[in-house]
Amino acid sequence: MRWQVHSEEPLYTDPWIDVRVADVELPDGRHLDHRLIRTAPGAGAVVTDERDRVLLIWRHRFITDTWGWEIPIGKIEEGEEPVAAAAREVEEETGWRPGPLRPLIYAQPSSGLSDSEHHIFRADTARHIGPPTEPWEAERVEWVPLADVRRLIDGRDLVCGTSMNALLYVLTEAGARK
Template structure:
């Protein structure tokens, strides 16, 4: 049951997103006037140290007016490889330079409304290089024991889809 896109047009576009309207035909011939958001891909990393702790940022998300732990992640710049973007984002947001990165997972956290692709890598270890580049990115940067992750999810302190997927995936590896 494949949906057929007959047309798509931009309703608003800027450096962050492209809000679009699509005429979508369903397999039974009906049409939907569907909205979607086109976004640049993002990259981030789960950094685990030799004490089985994960490097996370504690930040406020104004859209949902909520606080939570997240893996460092951000937009991939034009021409940038995902692995390079992930290393840059970890260092910018935490002040820690990750060790060698290897692919962990690729996720599309909300593919019913957006084409945003998140490339998540894993590093074993990091070196402190200084303070985060932008203090406004996070209220706290901390090494959180992997054994606390399930509890933090249950308490609602980890809710972001990509962070949830990445951390739960790492927990299946250990």
């Protein structure tokens, strides 16, 4: 049962976000004004090491006024390939340069409200190149044991949907290899 979109009008637009209202027809013929958010795509990475640790950032999110662990992720710049954006974001936010990146997951974290899409990659190594170039992104940068991910989720220290999806996916990969 597909909803039909008859029109879409901007409510607020700036370089970061485009809030819109769409005239949507439901399968039963009713119409409703549905709000939606259009954003640039994002890219990030799960970077692990030989000791089964994952590179995470501890940061504050002012919108929810909460602290939590996240993988490095950010906006894909105009003309930039997702894999290049993921590598850049890891470096900027952590000070570590990831080894070869390979696709891990593609996510639409809030498809009922936004067209946001996240391209997440995986690296098995990283090399420290210096302090983060965007130190305002995180309070701390740490290598956290992958085995702690479930505890972090249960304790609400890891609540970011994309980070959670990617890390749980990595854990299922590890479990499948055993």
